[in-house]
Amino acid sequence: MDLWDSLESEYVDRTPKSKERFEEIRNHVPAGVASTYRAWDPHPFVVDRAEGVHLHDVDGNSYLDFDMNNGAGMVGHAHPAVTDAVKTQLDEGTLFTHPHDLLAEAAEELKKRWDPVDLVRFTNSGTESTMHAIRIARAYTGKDKLLKIEGSYHGVHDAVLISKSTPEGKLGHPERPTKLIESEGIPEAIADTVEIAPFNDLEAVEGIMREHMNEIGALIVEPIVMNVGVTQPYKEFLQGLRELCDEYGIAYIFDEVKTGVKVAPGGAAEYYDVEPDLVAMAKSIGGNFPVGAFGGREEVMRTIEDGAAHYGTYNGSPLVLQAVTTVLRDVLTDDAYQHVNDLGEKLVAGYEDIMADAGIDGHVENVNSQGIVHFTEERIENYRDFLEHVDTEFHENYWFAMLNQGVLPHPHDASQQWTISVQHEEEHIDEHLEAFKSVAPLLAEKQ
Template identity: 35%
Template sequence: MERNVRIGQRSKDSFARARLVFPDGTSRVTIERDPFPFYIERGIGSHLFDIDGRRFLDLNCNFTTLIHGHAFLPVVEALTNQLQFGSCFASPTEREIELAELLGARIPQVDRVRFVNTGTEAVLFAIKAARAFTGRSKIAKLEGAYHGAYDWGEVSLAATPDNWGDPTAPKSTAFYRGMPTSVLDEVVVLRFNDAEGVRRLLSWHANELAAVVLDPMPSRGGLIAPKPEFISAVQETACDNGILVIADEVLNLRQSFRGASARYGLFPDLVTMGKIVGGGLPIGAIGGREDVMKVFDASAGRPLLPQGGTFSANPLSMTAGLVAMRHLDHGAFAHLEMLGNIVRDGIDRAISSRRAPLCVTGAASLFRVHPMAQTPNDYREAHPATAGATLMKQLTRFFAENGIFLPLGAAACISTPMARADAEFIVDVFAGFLDRHQSMLDAITEHT
């Protein structure tokens, strides 16, 4: 079964060169290395090929962005045509209108849209929009949830048992050395799926809170399904206290034709989007209620919230996003759901038949394996012990050796070019991992 046992020499040599120009040899902290990254030559459909000729089924898809896989022909053709007419302008193009119309027609609660360049910017401006609309400055967010590289969104992103504090009132923790303490004071940290805690903490800080930022199924928080009572607690308490609900669907918009909020019964005031809506190019978008989005309105002079960006709504991203989203019809989502179910159900059966101390979470085209027998309810419960974290590294390594690029500690994803055989292959490799590492699994069982 194993095909990719050793990382190639060209990747090793490239990493040696990279260490001379980048602080740690990479340009993103999320680059995985074991002990070196593998450098990519090309991607075709659902597969990656590295510079040493190794082939991988890609379950990362640039962190869930490439829902149609690599080099999706309709996008390639549309971009090739657009490049002949120009790559960016200071004036608008019709493509941005068309993509905004598509998003507004498809995603509930999206009356108006504003385009930016990244998911980080989308969350950044959604928070600023909530502040401008309400006149309040604080936000609430989920412990362990990722909302991009924005100070307020990064609070308690990497909380640990050593610093996350009281289970009924989580502590605001800094993500990096030097994060201003004033930022920590302006963020109320909530626990996912803690309905009682949400009602209490949002009510307690109501007069100061502009918004609660909520990823309906936080990837970094465990890719755990939200409980209906938790969604209701957020929705009702926010509404009762004039707090806006920001649904961060930068990653989870791929959960259904209408997104994740619609899937779980959340009715946000603002929605942040990115990843799949750019067709493989950089993009971010803020959508929401017409009255809230009016803070961006500059038709009568300086708006309550000025927002610009040299490459915002550039025609390349608009073109790629429009084509990609048009191809994400109901049939495409049904295909993704079917494959996701095969993978999750197959992994769950492999775990059960071997009584392995593992579980799988996720929905639609997303899944994540956890080194624990009981399905976690939130970030704290999903936080792995040392032995579990080591096991997950071994899982990622085993998958790579068998020709699958599986993300470490993040959501794995299905793309539309994948077939039933690919889903079954994923399950077979996972079962092979369990059989190969039985002694390590037994050791985890003994300590739980």
């Protein structure tokens, strides 16, 4: 029996009720999940409850959680300050489709963190936030084309499901990546409104902007590409994009759905000291509640008042904004960031020591609460590096081996990253590392 078969067999033995429940869910819900990405073989475990830094499945297994709801949970599960605030709001109303004070209070907290943000509008998800930011940017510039980065994920609206995970044989030239639509149901004509650029290559980006001068109205960038681990910008790439956008009259959008409040209080804009025109936010700003936001320079955001559409019945729900305000004011404090950063450094050092002792090739990419182990010595600077150097099958073995040890190291797939929450403590990092230490010899034999 090879390593994968052995790990899979152990997992199946641990999760018989999950298998049964999952098959029943599939009778009612396509793929058995609420978001297609969450389905994986042989079957996902089915959650019974979550508390603090643990998930508990229907089989009675407990998992030390570093997935944290795909990064939406930097506060951890059921943080008492957040749950108390929301419980209070339940008695005062859960939805007002009229103005209320929490709109200003939550917006003000976001503005304190992002210097480039003068005005804010709320949405219900990261997809909505990037979708509206792109629309506002195009309306502001009066130009229809979007420029996005190869391998970046910005949600599931039509314009951004292009060249998100292009297979290796269809990539095209590194300086002019192929445009590939990645979902059935998206019209071919959508691709005519989008151009694709590589990450960490300013010269190539400028060439594309020059070729489509007076056509590109918006550039959207994950400042850290989180669809390929934790791929950071190099050589002033983000600042260079700022200068190019100014030169070519393009609105510059930071997609901070994953990086926002997690790599720094003011997200990647603060961490890399770059000022975009618009910022899209979601996930951890809401402490596990369904929320999104976008904001930016006043003259750009006032486009909403001039005819750029932004509507939504549930936008700015007081229930959700109570969570947002509590998270930003009371939970994600300076001390909390120091705590999480210290834990991140301990986890990185532990991984690298264990890999060195076991003879495993690899390194860790980490920024504050976000990190990932790559089982390669090669530095990942863009999507193509990830395809070339990351052995996804080997990483799958690592992921299931950790799961069988009771540690959920990050969301399923080698492209994802862990989130360390404010409720994690040193003992949880030690437990994570002990699990890795126990599986490292097995992995070393197979690398």
